[in-house]
Amino acid sequence: xxxxxxxxxxxxxxxxxxxxxxxxxxxxxxxxxxxxxxxxxxxxxxxxxxxxxxxxxxxxxxxxxxxxxxxxxxxxxxxxxxxxxxxxxxxxxxxxxxxxxxxxxxxxxxxx
Amino acid sequence: xxxxxxxxxxxxxxxxxxxxxxxxxxxxxxxxxxxxxxxxxxxxxxxxxxxxxxxxxxxxxxxxxxxxxxxxxxxxxxxxxxxxxxxxxxxxxxxxxxxxxxxxxxxxxxx
Numbered sequence: 001x002x003x004x005x006x007x008x009x010x011x012x013x014x015x016x017x018x019x020x021x022x023x024x025x026x027x028x029x030x031x032x033x034x035x036x037x038x039x040x041x042x043x044x045x046x047x048x049x050x051x052x053x054x055x056x057x058x059x060x061x062x063x064x065x066x067x068x069x070x071x072x073x074x075x076x077x078x079x080x081x082x083x084x085x086x087x088x089x090x091x092x093x094x095x096x097x098x099x100x101x102x103x104x105x106x107x108x109x110x111x112x
Numbered sequence: 113x114x115x116x117x118x119x120x121x122x123x124x125x126x127x128x129x130x131x132x133x134x135x136x137x138x139x140x141x142x143x144x145x146x147x148x149x150x151x152x153x154x155x156x157x158x159x160x161x162x163x164x165x166x167x168x169x170x171x172x173x174x175x176x177x178x179x180x181x182x183x184x185x186x187x188x189x190x191x192x193x194x195x196x197x198x199x200x201x202x203x204x205x206x207x208x209x210x211x212x213x214x215x216x217x218x219x220x221x222x223x
Contacts, residue, residue, distance in 0.1 A: 040215055041215060043156070048209075101146075101148075101211060105154055106154070
């Protein structure tokens with residue numbers, strides 16, 4: 001069964017900490033995405049990558065960075081966590097067909 | 113500026129009846145539209161899609177209608193079942209691979 005795996009389901013971090021959210025896919029997909037989900041706002045795209053070592057800003061990249069050193073792994077980095085980054089973070093990957101989006105189960109991050 | 117709007121945050125429907133979820137968009141360049149379903153503590157899963165060259169696509173109990181002139185699409189679920197209770201996201205495709213999600217509609221099916 002194909003999978004997108006996010007390393008943590010729940011995470012609690014302190015304000016100012018550097019936070020790493022990891023995502024791994026086993027489908028050999030070219031494209032990977034990081035979204036955050038907030039009530040009333042839907043899913044908003046933070047960053048995406050179409051290839052190894054490639055990254056592009058999404059709609060809300062401020063306060064975040066990403067790393068894609070290997071095709072199967074896409075990491076989201078919160079440089080200095082703030083309380084307004086408390087959210088559900090969802091990673092997805094896709095092949096070059098739109099139906100091919102597969103999401104991970106999400107990481108609920110709380111910044112205190 | 114929100115390109116995709118799902119104006120009903122929630123919807124409650126009796127089991128066995130029809131559920132209709134609506135989605136409006138502003139970008140006339142969108143030409144492929146997807147609906148995703150999300151249960152709590154899980155990632156969204158693909159449900160059904162429609163290309164802009166069609167006005168209807170059906171898959172079992174699920175039908176999506178597209179009105180390009182009105183920039184409106186709707187998802188019909190008939191008959192509604194308790195397992196359909198979830199959050200539904202409308203997601204047009206922007207460019208080759210980027211999905212733009214609406215705010216979502218929480219559907220509750222009452223027994």
